[in-house]
Amino acid sequence: MAPKMSDHYKQKRRKDILEAAEKIFIEKGYEHTTIKDIYEEVGLSRGGVYQYFSNKRDLFESLIGDKLEDIYQLTADALEDGEDPWTLLKKRMFGEEQHPSEYNDSLAPVVLEFFVSGRTDESLSVYARDRYHLGVSMYENIIQQGESQGIFTPRFSPGTIARAIISFSDGIAVDSALAGEEVQSKEQSELLFDMIQYMLGIR
Amino acid sequence: MAPKMSDHYKQKRRKDILEAAEKIFIEKGYEHTTIKDIYEEVGLSRGGVYQYFSNKRDLFESLIGDKLEDIYQLTADALEDGEDPWTLLKKRMFGEEQHPSEYNDSLAPVVLEFFVSGRTDESLSVYARDRYHLGVSMYENIIQQGESQGIFTPRFSPGTIARAIISFSDGIAVDSALAGEEVQSKEQSELLFDMIQYMLGIR
DNA sequence: TTTAAAAACGACATCAGTGTCATTTTTATT
DNA sequence: AATAAAAATGACACTGATGTCGTTTTTAAA
CATH class of the missing domain: 1.10.357.10 (Tetracycline Repressor, domain 2)
Known part of the structure; x- marks a missing residue:
């Protein structure tokens, strides 16, 4: 009765987001990148991204x-x-x-x-x-x-x-x-x- | 019947704004500086600054x-x-x-x-x-x-x-x-x- | 001193982006 | 299949900054 999602799955999603983010950051620069740009690139919703990262800075710091x-x-x-x-x-x-x-x-x-x-x-x-x-x-x-x-x-x-x-x-x-x-x-x-x-x- | 303001006056005001702007830009960086920061520093109103510059970028480009x-x-x-x-x-x-x-x-x-x-x-x-x-x-x-x-x-x-x-x-x-x-x-x-x-x- | 032009003001409508959260969907386990 | 937990959704309230514009104040010439 407990659906523990595999760590693997979570890690993969996280990586997907980071990869999309990297692409966008390179394209638009840090300041001009928005969370919207990123979740559109991954094909996730707003909340989807916030599930993994608490804001743009957190996301960027994770990336580098x-x-x-x-x-x-x-x-x-x-x-x-x-x-x-x-x-x-x-x-x-x-x-x-x-x-x-x-x-x-x-x-x-x-x-x-x-x-x-x-x-x-x-x-x-x-x-x-x-x-x-x-x-x-x-x-x-x-x-x-x-x-x-x-x-x-x-x-x-x-x-x-x-x-x-x-x-x-x-x-x-x-x-x-x-x-x-x-x-x-x-x-x-x-x-x-x-x-x-x-x-x-x-x- | 025509109060043409002296060029000197206009130039001075302009310079005042640019000087204040330079101070703020150095303090806060370009992206994080707002027009408000600047007109507060000069002691002017919002509209006052817009009288001389059409936006932050214009202001900065004039500065450099x-x-x-x-x-x-x-x-x-x-x-x-x-x-x-x-x-x-x-x-x-x-x-x-x-x-x-x-x-x-x-x-x-x-x-x-x-x-x-x-x-x-x-x-x-x-x-x-x-x-x-x-x-x-x-x-x-x-x-x-x-x-x-x-x-x-x-x-x-x-x-x-x-x-x-x-x-x-x-x-x-x-x-x-x-x-x-x-x-x-x-x-x-x-x-x-x-x-x-x-x-x-x-x- | 009057007057009209320029300068300065600041309230306002607008906009773009943020982070949250109640709800829905998907998932793995039983 | 049933179920409970996790993941994903997207509407929402909020914030902070922008540029405009009708109004008021100041200015210099008449």
Whole structure:
């Protein structure tokens, strides 16, 4: 006499909503996306979405949530396992192919929009700082590891280089969002690549 | 029998509104600023503001308008007058003191927010591209001038280096908006400074 | 001082989006 | 099949912001 819905079912629905939401967020940006846009995209009703998420912010945070923590953990593990810091750094900066390519992380500008437009909200800005900090640490750890192995001879402190990588990448993401092709993200990634080699004293 | 208000008066009022608006925009960000916030800050009524601007976007575009064109023109003139490209480049990147300092252009993140959150609006994105293009040209011209004078020996095309300066600066602006001190903008500006010397082949 | 034009006011109608909740539908278990 | 719990629906009340417009106030010229 008890119809416990399978966890699997709930998870699937949740994922459906998040996928639809991601599509819409990329299309319309964070601020201009409404709950209506989302439930129409999933093919659910208003209440249907509210069953799973309590508002747009909750939905968005779920969407981007954990992603960063995952990659941080993955990086820590890789370092632990003795993966080459230079290879690892390239992977984190440019993806598995370890090489600059056309810019494609279309959610990145939305994430930045989310944090920038919400920067006056105290709780959000705490969250933003945490995320930023985690990103810095990730790169910093890789660089420190490489330094201690004698692979890198950094011209600036690992923290500063880590922050520079993040700023530069964020800048490319933002500019791509607003000027598209014009930004020549591939060429810029190549420049970033060259700059990092210089900053880390790699031949 | 005709009370033509002095242009001076109108200009002053307009400027008052823009100044108040700038303050509020910096405080609350673009999206979260309302017309009400603004007329309360100036000490005017709702209708009062609408007398001068037709909506928030119009107001914001007036605020940032021309600024970029002005600096572009100023740069073109300076090059024409034979100003040293390296000095000029440093001025444009770091202000008159020509040296990296704490990040302080508090309107910059608001400008980025404006363009990023409005990036789906066709007319706005045209405007954004124009602005971006103008910025690229400005830096590109300086670099080309320096190259032809034999002061710079660029490792990448002037256009790519120009775009990199913009991306990096935008990145610092965005990150500062959302993580504040944490971003260590001064250190990053120093790194940017060093990187540019390297990219331009300056001893 | 009168006067007519411009500036400033603020109430108002309108709109878009939000989150809720009583009701209906679907589901898994008995 | 019967049933009870969970999921899904969509109408609803509410909110906050927008731009307008008839009215009042201020202004500078006559």
